[in-house]
Amino acid sequence: MRPWISALLCLVGFLAVYLIAVCTPFGQRAENALFNNNGANPAWIYDWSGTAYDSPALPPLDQTAMPTLLVGIAVIVAVTLVRRCWWQGCAAIGVVMATLGSKELTRTILPRPDLVGARVSLIEPSFPSGHAAIPAGLALGAVLVASPRIRPYVTAAGMLWLAVTAGAVQATYHHRPSDVLGSTLLACACYSLAARLLPPAAAPGVMRRPRALPAIALALSAAGALAAGARDDSVTQSLVFAAAAFLCAALFWYTAAEGPARPARRTRPARG
Numbered sequence: 001m002r003p004w005i006s007a008l009l010c011l012v013g014f015l016a017v018y019l020i021a022v023c024t025p026f027g028q029r030a031e032n033a034l035f036n037n038n039g040a041n042p043a044w045i046y047d048w049s050g051t052a053y054d055s056p057a058l059p060p061l062d063q064t065a066m067p068t069l070l071v072g073i074a075v076i077v078a079v080t081l082v083r084r085c086w087w088q089g090c091a092a093i094g095v096v097m098a099t100l101g102s103k104e105l106t107r108t109i110l111p112r113p114d115l116v117g118a119r120v121s122l123i124e125p126s127f128p129s130g131h132a133a134i135p136a137g138l139a140l141g142a143v144l145v146a147s148p149r150i151r152p153y154v155t156a157a158g159m160l161w162l163a164v165t166a167g168a169v170q171a172t173y174h175h176r177p178s179d180v181l182g183s184t185l186l187a188c189a190c191y192s193l194a195a196r197l198l199p200p201a202a203a204p205g206v207m208r209r210p211r212a213l214p215a216i217a218l219a220l221s222a223a224g225a226l227a228a229g230a231r232d233d234s235v236t237q238s239l240v241f242a243a244a245a246f247l248c249a250a251l252f253w254y255t256a257a258e259g260p261a262r263p264a265r266r267t268r269p270a271r272g
Contacts, residue, residue: 010189021178072138092141099137128182136187167228167245177244
């Protein structure tokens with residue numbers, strides 16, 4: 001029952017983030033206070049965000065979002081064909097599509113009421129974040145099709161990618177902390193459901209990872225979140241953005257490495 005519970009908790013968390021951050025004056029004031037008139041220029045990752053004129057963009061920022069999505073799906077399909085893990089491959093594509101589809105659906109049907117008289121640039125609906133949904137969905141899909149030996153390292157890499165992306169879209173003022181948290185919770189819910197619906201033989205088991213890997217992955221994700229979410233004009237904003245990005249990475253790690261694993265059934269020894 002643990003995968004069902006994990007999916008339900010993620011959906012409850014998603015709803016709680018929306019209600020608190022978007023549907024209350026306190027939440028709107030708190031997040032609107034993170035935006036000033038300096039724009040994206042003071043962000044450390046500004047030169048690699050695609051925001052600056054003729055600057056490269058780290059995937060999936062700016063115009064690289066769709067190419068990143070297509071390449072990621074192609075990689076999942078290729079791994080599925082090579083490993084012939086048909087159930088896992090279908091589940092992985094389903095996780096990606098469900099994450100992006102639910103993101104588009106919720107952004108359309110969940111309004112952002114103007115409760116505090118914010119300026120026009122702050123009342124456009126941005127919950128949840130599409131840029132954060134792409135690495136979250138693709139990385140969780142890759143975890144499903146990866147072999148057990150390399151699955152821990154795929155999880156660590158996806159965790160770092162999500163942390164950097166979530167920090168960058170906040171530091172460049174494209175999204176709020178609640179936006180990236182909402183996308184991550186949606187992706188984790190889709191992954192938990194997919195893991196639960198897989199046949200027992202194809203369901204992902206508990207990963208056997210090196211003892212030092214969790215600490216290394218968490219440290220790298222914290223460093224990536226801090227570097228991507230940092231700004232020159234505000235220490236407070238930098239810390240808030242980094243904390244939200246690291247929380248996304250932690251949710252991702254728990255879901256992929258701990259949450260949806262299905263324990264092996266115990267059998268009694270034969271008598272006689």
